[in-house]
Amino acid sequence: MPDPADSSVTVTLAEIARIAGVTRAAVSNWRRRHPSFPAPTGGTDISPLFALDDVQGWLRAQGKLREEARDLDWLWPQFEALGDRDVMGAAIAAVGTSSLSRGGSGREASAVPLSDTARGLVRQALELAESEGRAETFRFLLDRWLRAHVRQIATTPTPLAELMAEIAEAETGARAEDGDSAVLAGATRTVLDPACGTGSLLLAAAQRERHGSRLRLLGQDNDPVLAALAAARVAMVATLDGGVPRVDVRVGDTLREDRWATETADVVLSNPPSNERDWGHEELATDPRWTYGHPPRTEPELAWVQHALAHLVPGGTAVLLLPPGVASRRAGRRIRAALLRAGALRAVVSLPPGAAPPHGVALHLWVLRRPADDGRTAPDVGMLTLIDTSRVRIEHSGGGKAGMDWAALREVVLAGISSAGGAAKEGDTPIGTKSVPIIDLLDEQVDFTPARHVPAAAAVAGLRLRRSWSRFGSLLHDLQDLTSVLARLELHFERAAVQTTTIDELVRASAVLLRGGHTPAEGRIRGGGVVSGGVPVLTVQDVLQGGKSTGWMPVGEVFASEDLTVTVPDEVVVVGVARAFDAWVDTDAPTVLGSQLFALRTDPSVLDPWFVAGCLRAPANGRQAGSHASTTSRINVRRLHVLRLPLDEQRRYGDAFRRLAMFERTLAEVRDLGGELVGGLSDGLSAGGLPRG
Known part of the structure; x- marks a missing residue:
């Protein structure tokens, strides 16, 4: 070493x-x-x-x-x-x-x-x-x-970068079908990312190119360190079929100092910075890139859109990741209208929250194509493809944490992109996709947010209802099995009181390790549902609102921190607030615990964790250990009682407590899923969804 x-x-x-x-x-x-x-x-x-x-x-x-x-x-x-x-x-x-x-x-x-x-x-x-x-x-x-440095440097997740590159490739294929001679001849392709960061999008483009020697990868970033990393990263790993793509990454403020001003590209892929007010609004007022109008100061994203179009060859494709507000803000409606009239905007895809930073926002993908006449087309013709993927999420099998189903997302998006232009026959339109006549969008708002135009029933009804009914039947079967076991339990309520001990005594005997939770500092918690590679952060408020985490932290940041309380599998979690008092075994660890949440790690040679959790969560236990204040009653966890029983007997009780917890969870899921089914069926029936008799 x-x-x-x-x-x-x-x-x-x-x-x-x-x-x-x-x-x-x-x-x-x-x-x-x-x-x-x-x-x-x-x-x-x-x-x-x-x-x-x-x-x-x-x-x-x-x-x-x-x-x-x-x-x-x-x-x-x-x-x-x-x-x-x-x-x-x-x-x-x-x-x-x-x-x-x-x-x-x-x-x-x-x-x-x-x-x-x-x-x-x-x-x-x-x-x-x-x-x-x-x-x-x-x-x-x-x-x-x-x-x-995850809090200072936002990167495009690899699956999303690959999806963006695949969308661009699909559009290039469409150009070949239209007879584009450059594409048919296999000429050198140029891909540009004008805000490349660490090069995720350039790398994704390179890895889809079968002949690397026919590929030029151009990038620019105003951070010299990120630019250097991008150049090294892409050139390091993007060698395919014995050919090495030409990589050139330059440093500079892209909008003010375009280092590729004289270059055009077949494809532009970019995740540009958003919500920047000092982007050069006044000094760039007469810039020739603003073919579709001078972007307002509050619309820097529309400057990036026009920058991308300006660098495309006629018929070239751009795929940009943008905030959802760009599709609807009043200040940008004239430029959006001009993009629609020229046919420069091909599709808008609404992604699920959590697809990329900021994870609490349902970001959009804009798919653009440079018109042959540079945006001077007058007739309001054509269609805009809108794709709503906001419901494309799955539940991880290990406990119900919401995660991104990238395979399903890719399937929905590419199916929608392939139907762009309204070519799909009626009834064949992919789920979550709608082709809207451009003339219908040219109103006072010029709002093409997919969720406003794609009917919810069309996006999720058929597929979601089929899955929901299947899951509902499975839950009812599980509920019947649990009912048959729990109903056979014979409880002797008149039995003499059994001796108990307290958590404090167990801690002093080293049978239990007690740790209190701490809410992470402001800004460290991400919202929008837990994503792949994230550790859920559980707070008392989450418990009060149903028990599912609403925030998360990157796994690397969690395990690099010394000031967090992170559970391990089979630890008992106790809520130390009377109005939310509960206790359970954390089978979905790791979980970051916030303030007034406690982790109890039991010695398996002395205590069964399911037995301990079952004893602790009894309402009477919480009442006797509470401070009895009127509105902010706290639970003194050390005063909570546990039965004194031999380990074998604990395991019998623990098995019963575990089944009872499963029964409670299953009942809750049946209730929630039943509500979804009622809502979905109501939507379908009210839309005339029954087949003709």
Whole structure:
């Protein structure tokens, strides 16, 4: 393993846990049980820091290094010790560009100057790359850097980037069917991303190109570090069929300083910045890119739309990820109308919340094509395809956390795109898709938000009702099985009182580890439903509103934090507020617990977690442990009682409590699903959906 470049390099408990391949709780136990564990060299009592070389030596001496531990695990803390985000990113970009084969690097974007320490780490990383693999080393460092700065750098999720590239490819195929000679001849294709960030969209485009040598990838970003990372990332991994695409990423403010002003592209893919007010409204008033009108100050996204169209060859395709307000805000209605009249806008796709940052917003994809006459068409003809995918979500099988079904989303979107222009026969229109005559949209609002035009029944009725009825039948079967078991329980209410103990006594006997939750700082929690790669954050308010998490945090950020209470499987969660008092076994861990939520980890040789949860959640237990204040009664969790029973007997009770909890959940799901079925059937019947008798 490499030696740390600097003895001042420090690591947190979470970093030690990752290196050793154990949980943070295990590292905390090592600290308590082993006097030889390295002493903190900094940090705080809550989040101490330890010298990397001391930790490395201790783990090696104690035989606690996992067999699969990689040298890269030791390398990252040294990059992190560089401190400055830009210096770290520039060093990682240098690793990528220095690892590229000759002829594949293209023109490298300049980044910030590197210190001697940073250059030393680059050399060390390149040495490791000889054994770990060049692409793997670069990907590892880039992934860790993005995780560390997830709140400052928004990236386009890989599945969404791939979908955008596939949409553009489908539109290019349509050009070939129309007889576009350049496409038919297999000429070099140029793809441009004018706000490329770390290059996700350029990479997705490259990976769909079968002949990399026929591809030019152009990018621009105003952040030199991101531009350098994008150039290295795309050129590193986008080598297909022995051909290397030409990659050129430049630095500059795209709207004010267009570094590709003289270039045109076959495809533009972009996730441009939004809600920026200082984008150059006044100084760019006479810019020739504004073919469809000068964008208002409050509509920077329409500037990006016209920038993309200006860089397309006639008939070229652009796919942009935009906020939903761009489709309806009053200030932009004249430009939207001009885009429709010219036939420049082909389709608008409303994505489900959680598809990309900001995750609480249902973002839109705009699919555009540059008209052959540069937007001077006068007749109001043609159709606009609107696709509403807001209901394309699934429930993960492990406990009902909402997640993104990317395969279903792709299927719905591509089916809708293929029907663009209203070519589909009546009755064959894909679910969630509607082709609207442009003339019908040219009213006072010029609002083409898909949800306003695609009927809910058309989007979800058939498929959703079939799935709902199937699920409803399965739930009724489960409910019948649980009923037959629970109804056979013979309870002797006159039985003599059994001895009890308190959580406080169990904590002092080390049979229970009690931890209190803490609400993460403002700005750390994302909304819009839990997404893939996110850890749910549960609050008392969530419990009061039905028990499902409404916020989440990225998994990397959760496990890099020392100030969060994160559950592990089979921990008991207790709500410490009387009006929401409850207790359950967290089978869906990990979960971040907010204030007034408590995690109880039981010793399995002493206590059964289902038995403990069942005892604790009894209403009488909560009443006797409450503070009895009028409106803000708190539960003293340590005063809650648990029956004193042998472990075998606990397991009998625990099995009954577990079935009772399943019965309660199933009843709730039957109620909710029944309401959906009633609503769906009502919509269908009121729309005349019954077949003719």
